Amino acid sequence: MSGVIIPDAWSRRADELKQRVADCGTDKKKLKEVLDKNSHWARLRPSLVELAGRKCWYCEGAVYNSRPPVDHFRPKSGVVGDLSHLGYYWLAYEVSNFRLACEFCNSSTDDAPTGKRVTKSYHFPLLNPAARLRMPGTDIEREIPVLLDPVRQEDCELLDFDTSGSARRNVNRPRSPLERVAGICRVEESIRIYGLDRPGLDTQRAGVMKEIGWQAKYLDGGLEEFADRIRQLIAPQAPHSSAALLALRSRRDLAAVVDHFADELGIDPSRGGILQAEAQTVSDLIDAGVLKAGVEVVGVAEFGEVPALLLPDGGFELGVRSYATPTSAARAATGSPDVDGWDFWHIAVASGRVSLSEIRREFNEGD
Numbered sequence: 193m194s195g196v197i198i199p200d201a202w203s204r205r206a207d208e209l210k211q212r213v214a215d216c217g218t219d220k221k222k223l224k225e226v227l228d229k230n231s232h233w234a235r236l237r238p239s240l241v242e243l244a245g246r247k248c249w250y251c252e253g254a255v256y257n258s259r260p261p262v263d264h265f266r267p268k269s270g271v272v273g274d275l276s277h278l279g280y281y282w283l284a285y286e287v288s289n290f291r292l293a294c295e296f297c298n299s300s301t302d303d304a305p306t307g308k309r310v311t312k313s314y315h316f317p318l319l320n321p322a323a324r325l326r327m328p329g330t331d332i333e334r335e336i337p338v339l340l341d342p343v344r345q346e347d348c349e350l351l352d353f354d355t356s357g358s359a360r361r362n363v364n365r366p367r368s369p370l371e372r373v374a375g376i377c378r379v380e381e382s383i384r385i386y387g388l389d390r391p392g393l394d395t396q397r398a399g400v401m402k403e404i405g406w407q408a409k410y411l412d413g414g415l416e417e418f419a420d421r422i423r424q425l426i427a428p429q430a431p432h433s434s435a436a437l438l439a440l441r442s443r444r445d446l447a448a449v450v451d452h453f454a455d456e457l458g459i460d461p462s463r464g465g466i467l468q469a470e471a472q473t474v475s476d477l478i479d480a481g482v483l484k485a486g487v488e489v490v491g492v493a494e495f496g497e498v499p500a501l502l503l504p505d506g507g508f509e510l511g512v513r514s515y516a517t518p519t520s521a522a523r524a525a526t527g528s529p530d531v532d533g534w535d536f537w538h539i540a541v542a543s544g545r546v547s548l549s550e551i552r553r554e555f556n557e558g559d
């Protein structure tokens with residue numbers, strides 16, 4: 193998470209508290225005591241508001257509370273559905289885990305099985321639950337979260353809104369092979385758990401989208417006056433700015449406006465929304481957001497299983513060495529020249545395992 197201004201004094205105190213958390217080991221009672229007494233994360237609120245305005249990072253609704261909650265993306269004190277998990281307590285004072293939330297999104301009254309409303313609170317499902325971290329010391333990137341992360345651009349691009357303001361999946365970003373094999377749609381789960389379909393949000397989004405259309409129509413006449421208002425609506429600090437951006441992008445008749453704001457939109461107007469090209473290499477799949485660097489892959493051999501890590505350049509880290517391609521890594525792992533790395537390496541998801549060759553085939557063939 194870049195751009196957050198972190199005062200030195202805040203950092204020093206956070207470091208002290210991280211040490212106190214570390215000193216607790218896995219003693220649940222001691223951890224609870226430190227976390228309950230030291231909500232130091234909340235003191236970074238002004239910097240988070242400064243960065244992204246008075247809006248909730250999950251639902252993008254305006255925050256009217258003068259002290260909006262600072263939520264932990266990875267919950268600090270427990271995980272829904274995993275009773276033995278203590279929560280990601282070691283990330284309690286880690287800025288990269290902070291998200292500004294509205295009361296609703298931060299609230300803890302939830303639980304789908306009981307029929308009560310669902311909110312994020314302690315939910316943190318994974319596409320690869322076997323890789324869930326239980327203590328510090330391992331790279332968090334091994335996990336593939338189900339929930340869309342508001343600070344990851346590639347996650348934000350999965351979400352779309354129809355003209356009535358209802359949240360839905362971007363049709364140009366169909367379910368990834370990993371989602372299909374796990375039987376999970378990250379967008380549907382995020383809509384359900386974040387409550388992105390709750391009453392009121394859709395009308396707020398629709399209002400913003402309507403205004404964008406109206407302002408953009410008149411832009412040709414008196415450019416700067418209307419441009420200023422559009423700039424306000426699409427600014428990251430504005431409530432429902434994603435809906436405003438999507439409204440600009442989605443209408444053919446507004447193509448000229450999209451060109452006008454291309455820099456602010458952070459897009460290349462010539463390629464927005466086009467389906468991705470066919471993937472050939474592991475690095476293509478990482479670029480397409482189908483595979484994630486840092487996750488563990490498992491080689492399945494007759495003699496047993498071999499774990500390796502997927503590197504950002506599409507290579508494989510096996511023990512202390514790294515290999516450029518799946519097959520070179522698979523050969524090193526098995527000592528056999530006859531192994532195809534695409535069939536050898538698998539990713540574990542909720543419902544079992546899926547090989548890299550299946551992932552690539554599914555991606556290239558689509559839904």
Ligand SMILES: [Zn+2]
Binds near residue numbers: 248249295296297298
């Ligand atoms: Zn919210």
